[in-house]
Amino acid sequence: xxxxxxxxxxxxxxxxxxxxxxxxxxxxxxxxxxxxxxxxxxxxxxxxxxxxxxxxxxxxxxxxxxxxxxxxxxxxxxxxxxxxxxxxxxxxxxxxxxxxxxxxxxxxxxxxxxxxxxxxxxxxxxxxxxxxxxxxxxxxxxxxxxxxxxxxxxxxxxxxxxxxxxxxxxxxxxxxxxxxxxxxxxxxxxxxxxxxxxxxxxxxxxxxxxxxxxxxxxxxxxxxxxxxxxxxxxxxxxxxxxxxxxxxxxxxxxxxxxxxxxxxxxxxxxxxxxxxxxxxxxxxxxxxxxxxxxxxxxxxxxxxxxxxxxxxxxxxxxxxxxxxxxxxxxxxxxxxxxxxxxxxxxxxxxxxxxxx
Amino acid sequence: xxxxxxxxxxxxxxxxxxxxxxxxxxxxxxxxxxxxxxxxxxxxxxxxxxxxxxxxxxxxxxxxxxxxxxxxxxxxxxxxxxxxxxxxxxxxxxxxxxxxxxxxxxxxxxxxxxxxxxxxxxxxxxxxxxxxxxxxxxxxxxxxxxxxxxxxxxxxxxxxxxxxxxxxxxxxxxxxxxxxxxxxxxxxxxxxxxxxxxxxxxxxxxxxxxxxxxxxxxxxxxxxxxxxxxxxxxxxxxxxxxxxxxxxxxxxxxxxxxxxxxxxxxxxxxxxxxxxxxxxxxxxxxxxxxxxxxxxxxxxxxxxxxxxxxxxxxxxxxxxxxxxxxxxxxxxxxxxxxxxxxxxxxxxxxxxxxxxxxxxxxxxxxxxxxxxxxxxxxxxxxxxxxxxxxxxxxxxxxxxxxxxxxxxxxxxxxxxxxxxxxxxxxxxxxxxxxxxxxxxxxxxxxxxxxxxxxxxxxxxxxxxxxxxxxxxxxxxxxxxxxxxxxxxxxxxxxxxxxxxxxxxxxxxxxxxxxxxxxxxxx
Numbered sequence: 001x002x003x004x005x006x007x008x009x010x011x012x013x014x015x016x017x018x019x020x021x022x023x024x025x026x027x028x029x030x031x032x033x034x035x036x037x038x039x040x041x042x043x044x045x046x047x048x049x050x051x052x053x054x055x056x057x058x059x060x061x062x063x064x065x066x067x068x069x070x071x072x073x074x075x076x077x078x079x080x081x082x083x084x085x086x087x088x089x090x091x092x093x094x095x096x097x098x099x100x101x102x103x104x105x106x107x108x109x110x111x112x113x114x115x116x117x118x119x120x121x122x123x124x125x126x127x128x129x130x131x132x133x134x135x136x137x138x139x140x141x142x143x144x145x146x147x148x149x150x151x152x153x154x155x156x157x158x159x160x161x162x163x164x165x166x167x168x169x170x171x172x173x174x175x176x177x178x179x180x181x182x183x184x185x186x187x188x189x190x191x192x193x194x195x196x197x198x199x200x201x202x203x204x205x206x207x208x209x210x211x212x213x214x215x216x217x218x219x220x221x222x223x224x225x226x227x228x229x230x231x232x233x234x235x236x237x238x239x240x241x242x243x244x245x246x247x248x249x250x251x252x253x254x255x256x257x258x259x260x261x262x263x264x265x266x267x268x269x270x271x272x273x274x275x276x277x278x279x280x281x282x283x284x285x286x287x288x289x290x291x292x293x294x295x296x297x298x299x300x301x302x303x304x305x306x307x308x309x310x311x312x313x314x315x316x317x318x319x320x321x322x323x324x325x326x327x328x329x330x331x332x333x334x335x336x337x338x339x340x341x342x343x344x345x346x347x348x349x350x351x352x353x354x355x356x
Numbered sequence: 357x358x359x360x361x362x363x364x365x366x367x368x369x370x371x372x373x374x375x376x377x378x379x380x381x382x383x384x385x386x387x388x389x390x391x392x393x394x395x396x397x398x399x400x401x402x403x404x405x406x407x408x409x410x411x412x413x414x415x416x417x418x419x420x421x422x423x424x425x426x427x428x429x430x431x432x433x434x435x436x437x438x439x440x441x442x443x444x445x446x447x448x449x450x451x452x453x454x455x456x457x458x459x460x461x462x463x464x465x466x467x468x469x470x471x472x473x474x475x476x477x478x479x480x481x482x483x484x485x486x487x488x489x490x491x492x493x494x495x496x497x498x499x500x501x502x503x504x505x506x507x508x509x510x511x512x513x514x515x516x517x518x519x520x521x522x523x524x525x526x527x528x529x530x531x532x533x534x535x536x537x538x539x540x541x542x543x544x545x546x547x548x549x550x551x552x553x554x555x556x557x558x559x560x561x562x563x564x565x566x567x568x569x570x571x572x573x574x575x576x577x578x579x580x581x582x583x584x585x586x587x588x589x590x591x592x593x594x595x596x597x598x599x600x601x602x603x604x605x606x607x608x609x610x611x612x613x614x615x616x617x618x619x620x621x622x623x624x625x626x627x628x629x630x631x632x633x634x635x636x637x638x639x640x641x642x643x644x645x646x647x648x649x650x651x652x653x654x655x656x657x658x659x660x661x662x663x664x665x666x667x668x669x670x671x672x673x674x675x676x677x678x679x680x681x682x683x684x685x686x687x688x689x690x691x692x693x694x695x696x697x698x699x700x701x702x703x704x705x706x707x708x709x710x711x712x713x714x715x716x717x718x719x720x721x722x723x724x725x726x727x728x729x730x731x732x733x734x735x736x737x738x739x740x741x742x743x744x745x746x747x748x749x750x751x752x753x754x755x756x757x758x759x760x761x762x763x764x765x766x767x768x769x770x771x772x773x774x775x776x777x778x779x780x781x782x783x784x785x786x787x788x789x790x791x792x793x794x795x796x797x798x799x800x801x802x803x804x805x806x807x808x809x810x811x812x813x814x815x816x817x818x819x820x821x822x823x824x825x826x827x828x829x830x831x832x833x834x835x836x837x838x839x840x841x842x843x844x845x846x847x848x849x850x851x852x853x854x855x856x857x858x859x860x861x862x863x864x865x866x867x868x869x870x871x872x873x874x875x876x877x878x
Contacts, residue, residue, distance in 0.1 A: 219729050223715060226708075233702040236663050237694070238716040239685025 091281025097258025100127025128258020589852025612811030
């Protein structure tokens, strides 16, 4: 017996919009079943992870804090994925951006002025871009697959982070803790809502998503990215260079991941610490897909994934769910989404084996 | 010869239709035992369709196939092989990482021990002088040696009829000579051979008789030994079509587009090397580039359109501006538009709307872009204009390109380029797969564009189309372009010979016009 996938001529548009929602609902149902079998309160786990963050207004600010980096990174990745460029090392670019911003902060530690944060932002973006430089070069010059190179560089970034905070950047006043000094007041993101923990990262994320939407739908660059992703030969015929496009989308996704790193280090952390790599770069891959590679979709998907992060923490304390449960839910969501996509785009035919 | 032994294969009234095309129209001919029979025709004449039916890959709509005098229904290739019909395809199906013997074993219908098979293989090789080491890994073999594997595969079945599809297109002259020896020996052993080719010299040398197809019909059956390459070429291409005298009032004085000693190394992404190509196209002139597929047409199209950018800008120029080093986008801004052969994924993005497909090439020339942003209104207007003026059957400018039929999409693509009023237009296969009505509309639009002063290059395998449309003609063969000549001056035979790669034989009939330039020929 053989199973064959035949591409549908025109996938249903309704289903393309419906699959992300279906994937989330199915994740809840399957998650409840799986955790019940594992001996936890399955329904409770789903309620705590998916609903409590929404119903409990105290958690809303947590959502904003967690969603911001996911959205910023996810928007960058979705632009690259549109062009068929598969940067999955955003975590490394996020760390590199955070490190570059930290470096800038340490360099300017005894200065003051409004310009310090923009400087750190630029440093963060450049750091993220530096981390895609090698994958972009290898891809465009030698056709080396960027999936592997970008992923592998993530581990290099983690090692670099550890080296720096255990070594040259270690704060002299931290009693041996591997962390940098606290940034000065000019180097910390302002709070935008008084009395909350919501900092400038959240509005920046929304702004970036809207700008990306405009650019992708209205500009020649957005058109170029879509063309290169859909039909490279037609792109070349239309006068678009594939290599230039690869460079641009990698630099954008790297730069945005780096910016997210800067916003994290100058925001919630205020210093560089070993806990800095929180997996945002990997989760943002799910965000990009769940958002259908559309900037506004990514904005929504970023909030959905933030819910699972915040809810995961809730579930840990209330019903003792292990930390890994969140990862499981997220992975299930991506898996179901991709599987749903296959069903929407392909007809599946089962063919009986022909006798030779 | 061998008349008394009877017929091996008889085809009677074979008809095969595809949507929009009658690929085989009432084809009848027969092959005698031990005869080497040529099946001759241009691309699209219906050769492959016919052969696929003999080998059981397709079924005829009408007509009968008789084998050794008995009508047969050949349901699949396995049934064909069981009858004793073997086939060597133009494209080999071999596993690179496996040995010769393993590849042969994989293709066998019946199971056989490795030892017995090896013995059989070695016997066949010795008998026919096919030198090949069965233990060699395929990836280390050359093209000629790979073809020998396929031949051995076919011979293992003891075929009574061997079909060879364009076997020499990839071989060196020496390998061709070896192949011919094998085929002659097979023929003397009583195996019939159906030899598909458009290479006239080879057919004269090898074949006992020839059936010539044109437009899905048998136009002649002849003895190639008694014919000349010229007369066969005339039959293959058809002299029924008169070179058309277009009413022209144009002055061909100003060079609009010119290519100078252009060479491009093949290999890698580009299959065929282009060798020292030069030509001029005057404003208002339509130059046709004829040739058999795979002789460098695609590469030439890419170089001319700017999809392959050259280092030396002087190799190509238009309106006296050197553009060789310009990208496709810059060339378009200067007024050079192009249409590649492949519609889906090259000339158009299938999943994009017609609107977006218009933006793809017309965004700059139609002023759709301001400060990096696309003006959707202008794009919509231009798309609607293409749809209206070229009668594109579609639900509207928002329909996806993949929802259009091939002919309609081609009309849209041609309209998109022609309505940009280019100074130079380079087109491959402008009416490939397009119905007659749409084709003539496209032809008229091209002629009108030329009348307006554009220099047009049409690269096509459809010689009838070129003769009808073009003012002058050049022939591309293995990456070399012949001297351009006025249509009507070059005889059909000469064109056919150049297409078949026979150079320098056919001079006498037309030598007096060889040096006449197009400018003073008016």
